[in-house]
Amino acid sequence: MTNSCANLRHPIDVPTASLLDRLTATANEQGIDLLLVGAFAREVLFYHIHGIETGISTMDTDISVHVADWASFHRLRSALQHTGFQIADDPVEKIRDTASGKEVDLIPFGPVAGADARLEWPDQGPTWNVLGFEEALANAILLPVQADGRESVSIPVVTIAALVMLKIVSFYDRPKERVRDVRDIGFVISHYLDAGNRERLLAQADLVARAARDPNVAAAHLLGQDIRSMASEATHRYLVERLRHETTSSSDCPLASTLAKKSCQGKFHAARALIQSMIEGLETHYRKTP
Template structure:
């Protein structure tokens, strides 16, 4: 999916287009790979791109940006602030010139060996960034404006579900409801992508289609698991497989 172009030009508002354009310009100038993640990625790909019903409105936009150290991250945020973005009290959050919350999570060489980051200055806010590398490496190019051309890099559903499963693992049990709903949405809407449905009838998947009694939704959910597994790195896969022997095993029993 990384080599294709999904054109959704004209489907998102001008303020959001302007926000994406600013972030793209800065990341390009600094040569920093990035990927749009979170609910915005879900809506761009599945709702605007493939016609799935929108799950719920989202007011913020999430980016994961690959940096080598905190100095590089500070250079990024300072560059955005020179374009009118404003800092907030939340360490990863900026406000766009139109006051849209923008969350920016760094990953890459900035991570510790456990794929976590500790926010400065005290390092008391620790966040797992496991799975962000895969989501970035396998992002889909999405065109949000035709003239001038503005293309952005957005997490695919396989990348999204990796991040959601990691979030499920990291979160306290009583905080998992949102993750469960998001996982269910991804599993139930992957069939909106016509290439995925076509894959369900391939020779390699027809046995699975038969095993699900020709249920397209369930077969496409299985294929989503296959696609997620194919992009997951060793550490990410090891973490997610833990779910297969405990709570949530039905989601990853074939991972």
Template sequence: MNYKIESQKIEHPLLKPLLAELIPFFEERGISFFVIGATARDIILEISGQQSGRRTQDIDIAISIDKWEQFEEIANELINLENFSKDPQQQQRFLYLNKFQIDIVPFGNIMDEHDKIYWPPDQTFAMNVLGFEEAKNETVTITLDEEIQFEIVNLISIFLLKIVAWKDRHHRGNKDADDIAFIMQNYLNINDERAATEHYDDVYGIDNYTELKASASLIGIDLRELVNENPKLKEFLINELNKDIEKQEASILINQILETHKTLQYEDVLESIKIIKQQLSK
């Protein structure tokens, strides 16, 4: 898919000049990247006529590499450019014009058998990149101001990566749960035509219909299609969702969703998570 968007509609004042430098930098090295995280979310929502409640002023990108030496080379060459510097506190973080944060997340053959990466030299900093390969296969092409073309993950991939991220860092805050809930609330509105024409009974024919549960059903359908070729990833998602279903009122995920989205009701959220798991399990 290819979408066109104007930079003035995205509340990221440095996004266009940043991409204008990043794209040729990676092209010269034969490396492709795609945008993940909140920036991708905001762009997708803008294209769909929606708005995120929480705008971001940074950007996360993912790159596939075969060995850590490639990342070290990229890092050294990137900070040689006039407008880029390295954040001394974060292994993956760079700065554009000393204020715009860029997280470059590598994956590929550097992952271990558990889909984690461990940053050299001491390998004390680990990141879970489970699902990145699937996300890479479902990117959306964005043309910015008819000038700049780049790839971003689609919305179901963002949901997938948010579930993985939440598992890793929910003890540090509720930001990922907030994003998960936001997608659950808006997924049906964004995909209503496809839901009606391709999945009407599964989405609109659910018992005790609510919009959140209908949205969850479509999320489960799309999530299953996204991860079906990776049994390990599918099993991980089912197990994680099931843990929160079994915990019920004690579920950290559900409680964080309710904390960040005051209008949602516990029973509706619980049933929606059950529906995602049921669709995913088919």
């Protein structure tokens, strides 16, 4: 994991800080790594760190949990009952903070998912693809939280590039349920340069030329480069194969079609241009990682 610590322009609200503090402290006691993902991670990365309003309200807090097995996951859930959380047997991933009323989804990943990164929920039917979570944790930034007068703790948060990587995987895993992931991908692309990346773009002459024609196309390329820099070989291969299919298929283009509707004013060719640019970023000097 990286050691960089987030500097916040806007502090986390007290109820959420308390929630994260108790979650993190409990996980630390059990030697379990957490990873803040999903909608609230998006808010942290854009609004709290960069001051960029997302215009998307959410009460959801998604926390990925790196565990060896289901026994470790259930021990954590049980321990959280003693720190102000309510747990339920169905669905097993949901807990509720009694103080704030906020719901938290705990998403296991790591060895519990097996070598193929497919998470099999106990007695719950469909599996979930958790490909990319290991890389996201390894490249996370640290969000310091302090509440209730206790010593500050830090919870790992996905980077913006890792957030998009996970959202692409999530969308393809459950496309009908995860349309909001595509909306978030479009938001990230349109604001990526303003989230601390504009100077990086200026250092690449070919991207400067792209940005002159369409800043979002250039941003998608830079985003692809950043995903490439952290992705394992398996994750990289999965992403490139899926995205390339979006640009070549005449009818089976779920990501491009949804991106066009949600972020490109209905322009399918514009959505495909963003995807193609991201592919080119993903394939630029690909560095294989374990």
